[in-house]
Amino acid sequence: MSIPTELKYTKDHEWVRDLGDGTALVGITDYAQNNLGDVTFVELPKPGANLSAGATFGVVESVKAASDLYAPIDGEVLEVNAVLDSEPEKVNQDPYGDGWMIKLKFVGADALAGLLDAGAYEQLCHG
Amino acid sequence: MTIGRRTPLHGCHSGLGARFVDFAGWEMPVFYAGIIPEHRAVRSAAGLFDVSHMGEAVVRGERAGAFLDHVLTNSISGLAPGRVIYSPMCVEDGGAIDDLLVYRRPGGDWLLCLNASNTGTDLDWLRERAGPFGVEVEDQSAETALLALQGPKAAEILSKAGAESLEALFYYHCEERRVAGVDCLLSRTGYTGEDGFELFCGSGHAAGLWETLLRAGEPLGLVPAGLGARDSLRLEAGMPLYGHELSREITPVQAGLGWTVKLRKPGGFVGRDALEREKRDGPARRVIHFHTADRRILRPDTQVLEGDQAVGRVLSGTFSPVLEVAIGSALVAAPAADRPLAADVRGNRVAVNRIRPPFVPHRVYRPPS
Structure with missing residues (x-):
């Protein structure tokens, strides 16, 4: 399982x-797509x-279930990854790259401060 | 946490990196590499499934055929040795308690293959009614494993594994065979709409047979396939799953399985009066199959709408890897079945386009006509 630092x-x-x-770009993790x-x-x-x-x-659907997507931070959606309309499998194949979902514009230098780092x-995931 | 029951192949699945799911109290592989790649492999080459969770009951006795005619809706007693038939099993009101395959073994015994979720109920139901017929119902579920080899390459793989002259074994026929040194009941049946085989063998021999088949098939594109692909394949093939398209509440006539209800067989059968009435008057509701225009899956229990009025509910829904749209089945009020239908998915109105199943044509091995 990959967790880029x-x-x-x-x-x-x-x-x-x-x-x-x-x-910032937002997507779901390797752990999430694998599950x-x-x-x-x-x-x-x-x-x-x-x-x-x-x-x-938003919502990400697999054969098994539909799961909600939650905004990690406050922000305005600048762009969405339209490729996922026709190739949703990119989320499985490259969750941190071609499988990105939205690009957000955020305000304030500390907007990301409340998020977890790779170690946490x-x-x-293992807890 | 409760540990589910395990088939004799559990260790093989773990070794292949399977993801497990609870199914009717069994810990079963839902997929190995992924539901969609496994589904595609079965349509283009072959897949190997462990379905050892299914129940097996042997019915013995001079009047076994008459007994099965009494408890099942299809006409069973005339089945020749070496043939297989599908039938619902109903209660008096016409609701189904299971659907199953009946195998007339070449020696004459009758073998029933039961859904895992219903095996206990079925055995009780059968035994309660066996007395007047003087037949014996033996539960062989624990000592029997069942493998399904499905796909256009299935016959080639099986012959590579040592089963010769399969060209004489047609769809819904069975034979006693030694396959790779293992005594099997080999049946040309399946739950995918593709050519393929189901192999019943003793539990102790299942792992060896599984390994031999996988090895023989690997160069031909065979992959292990889990219950996820089994479900999407059977839905694409338009085959019912007990608890979804057929249940205590959904009769075979409503399910579009009227062809399995033989009103004219002698002696009558459990559920006959209710099913005859329903056939005569037409069912009040019908199971329909549909596809949508996009990939949003309609999940079971989603309301089906005619205009703004709810006229039914979704029974099964999945993504069709072949058609690349969402497909499914629904139970709807009979008058609405032929009208334009829709569903609401998270605020999006989606057209429910009725289609006559199967979604993907069957490619089974029948005798030349």
């Missing part, structure tokens, strides 16, 4: 990649939507 995480198994310009099994559908918000940390922003997230 440069990313931040939530207890709901989303990852956040700080792009350094006040924006869901083959992803068949990803439902994402429209660009421009404003999300609050902890609120549902790994403990959560």
